[in-house]
Amino acid sequence: MGQRLSDSQYRIEPLNTSHDRAAFSCGEAALDRYIRQSAGQDMRRRVTVVYVLVDAAAPRTIAGFYTLSASSVSLHDFPLEMARQLPKYPSVPVALVGRLASSLHCQGQGCGALLIVDALARSCAISGTGMGVAAVVVDAKTEQVTAFYEKYGFMRFHATTPPRLFIPIRTAQQALSPGQTAD
Numbered sequence: 001m002g003q004r005l006s007d008s009q010y011r012i013e014p015l016n017t018s019h020d021r022a023a024f025s026c027g028e029a030a031l032d033r034y035i036r037q038s039a040g041q042d043m044r045r046r047v048t049v050v051y052v053l054v055d056a057a058a059p060r061t062i063a064g065f066y067t068l069s070a071s072s073v074s075l076h077d078f079p080l081e082m083a084r085q086l087p088k089y090p091s092v093p094v095a096l097v098g099r100l101a102s103s104l105h106c107q108g109q110g111c112g113a114l115l116i117v118d119a120l121a122r123s124c125a126i127s128g129t130g131m132g133v134a135a136v137v138v139d140a141k142t143e144q145v146t147a148f149y150e151k152y153g154f155m156r157f158h159a160t161t162p163p164r165l166f167i168p169i170r171t172a173q174q175a176l177s178p179g180q181t182a183d
């Protein structure tokens with residue numbers, strides 16, 4: 001484990017052509033291929049926004065990234081307790097963090113935390129004023145990584161392979177701004 005990051009030297013911004021995608025490596029071949037080959041095209045086609053974490057001292061180097069898209073989940077996929085609090089429409093609007101990864105150079109230093117907290121904060125901001133978003137959903141890719149998301153309050157949907165997790169938007173809002181009531 002290396003030194004922990006100081007938040008202030010890092011920023012998170014939408015992927016653009018100045019970022020060095022070819023150099024990114026997180027140890028998961030599919031995620032490396034995604035950022036190198038598909039992320040730019042997905043942004044141009046407006047199917048996702050890819051947010052990258054960069055160090056202000058080396059702003060071309062991608063320390064980590066996540067993708068954020070509008071999506072929906074069947075009402076019946078949510079646990080009964082949450083489904084009861086939602087209107088009885090067949091599908092529930094969610095923000096989907098489809099991919100998230102830290103560079104091998106940065107793992108264990110707080111990059112993953114900055115990325116997931118940013119994804120939650122952005123989703124809460126959108127939900128409040130821009131678009132209906134009742135929950136944030138993540139695709140965890142492997143069983144092993146579910147524990148990372150559970151640390152931030154995500155819960156498993158039952159019987160999904162690969163694992164899929166969610167956090168109600170109100171829970172995320174309360175975690176990010178304790179003391180504030182989510183209307």
Ligand SMILES: CC(C)(COP(=O)(O)OP(=O)(O)OC[C@H]1O[C@@H](n2cnc3c(N)ncnc32)[C@H](O)[C@@H]1OP(=O)(O)O)[C@@H](O)C(=O)NCCC(=O)NCCS
Pocket residue numbers: 026027028031098099100101102103106107108109110111112113114139140141142144145146147148151
């Ligand atoms: C999973 C991943 C994003 C974690 O990123 P990271 O930069 O190492 O995470 P951080 O250093 O910010 O760790 C934040 C916290 O999560 C914990 N954590 C990190 N990886 C974890 C894992 N696989 N399981 C459980 N907890 C984990 C850390 O111990 C830390 O806990 P602490 O705050 O109590 O110290 C990173 O290992 C990665 O990119 N892996 C390859 C790609 C991948 O599997 N992506 C996820 C699927 S889309």
